[in-house]
Amino acid sequence: MAWSASAIFREWVAGPMYQASGTNYTGLDSDTVKVSLFNNSVTPDKDAAVASTGYNTGTWTTGNEITDATNWVAGGRSLAGKGFTTPSSGVVMFDATDLAGGGTVTLAAFYGCFVYDDTITGGTVADQGTSYHYFGGAQQVTGGTVTIVWHTNGLQRITV
Amino acid sequence: MTEDASATATAYGATVAVGPPVEQEQDATEAPTPEEGG
Numbered sequence: 001m002a003w004s005a006s007a008i009f010r011e012w013v014a015g016p017m018y019q020a021s022g023t024n025y026t027g028l029d030s031d032t033v034k035v036s037l038f039n040n041s042v043t044p045d046k047d048a049a050v051a052s053t054g055y056n057t058g059t060w061t062t063g064n065e066i067t068d069a070t071n072w073v074a075g076g077r078s079l080a081g082k083g084f085t086t087p088s089s090g091v092v093m094f095d096a097t098d099l100a101g102g103g104t105v106t107l108a109a110f111y112g113c114f115v116y117d118d119t120i121t122g123g124t125v126a127d128q129g130t131s132y133h134y135f136g137g138a139q140q141v142t143g144g145t146v147t148i149v150w151h152t153n154g155l156q157r158i159t160v
Numbered sequence: 161m162t163e164d165a166s167a168t169a170t171a172y173g174a175t176v177a178v179g180p181p182v183e184q185e186q187d188a189t190e191a192p193t194p195e196e197g198g
Contacts, residue, residue, distance in 0.1 A: 006171040013169060104181040113174070131171035145179040151172035160167040 001043035003111040008131045008156055011050040016120065016128060023123035028094065028130070029082055031119035035099055035148065036076030037066040037110040044112070044132045054125035055116045066110040071102035072146070079115070083154075095154030100147040109138040113148060115155065131156055 016025040025031060034055070042059040045052075052058025055075065067074050081097030112134040120128045133155065139146075 006173045008169045008171045133171060134173045135176050136173060139176040141178050143181050145182060147177040149175045149177050151174055153172045156171050158167055158169045
C-alpha cells in the first residue's frame with residue numbers, strides 16, 4: 001500500500017483522548033509531540049490496532065523512516081507552538097508552528113509524516129501516534145532546507 | 161427536539177517547503193598570510 005490520505009488514529013481517540021490512565025499522557029500541550037517522516041512503503045491505517053500505532057511499531061517502523069543524519073534524525077523533530085483553539089461554532093482545532101529541519105538536510109523521497117506523543121510510555125503502546133499527514137506525493141531534498149507547512153485548518157480539527 | 165451527540169475528527173494534509181542550503185557562517189578572521197621566505 002502507500003500514502004493516499006491523512007487521518008487521526010481511531011485508537012488515539014479511544015485511548016489517550018478518552019482513557020489516559022497508565023499511559024503517562026498529560027495532554028498534547030504538555031507532552032512532547034514529535035513528527036517523523038516516512039517513505040511510500042508504509043500502509044497508513046486510521047483503524048490500525050493500538051499496538052500498531054506507536055513509533056517504530058506496525059507500519060511506522062524505522063525501516064520506513066526517512067531521516068537526515070543531523071537535522072532530521074530518527075524519531076523526528078518536536079512540534080513547537082502547539083495551539084488548541086475554537087475558531088468557529090462547533091469546531092476545535094489543534095495547530096502548531098510550521099516545522100523546519102534543524103538546518104541543511106538531505107532527505108530521500110518522503111511522502112508524509114507520523115505525529116506521535118513521545119511522552120507516552122505506558123498502556124498498550126509507547127510513543128502512540130495521534131495522526132498521520134500526507135504531503136500529496138513524493139518530496140525530496142538534497143542539501144537544502146525543509147519545512148512542513150501545516151494546513152490552514154491545522155493538524156487536526158474536531159467538529160461537534 | 162433533541163440533537164444527537166456526534167463529532168467528526170479530521171487530520172489535514174500538509175505541504176513541504178524546500179529552500180537552498182543554510183549558509184555556513186564565515187570566520188571573520190582572515191587566514192594569516194604566509195611569511196615570505198628569506
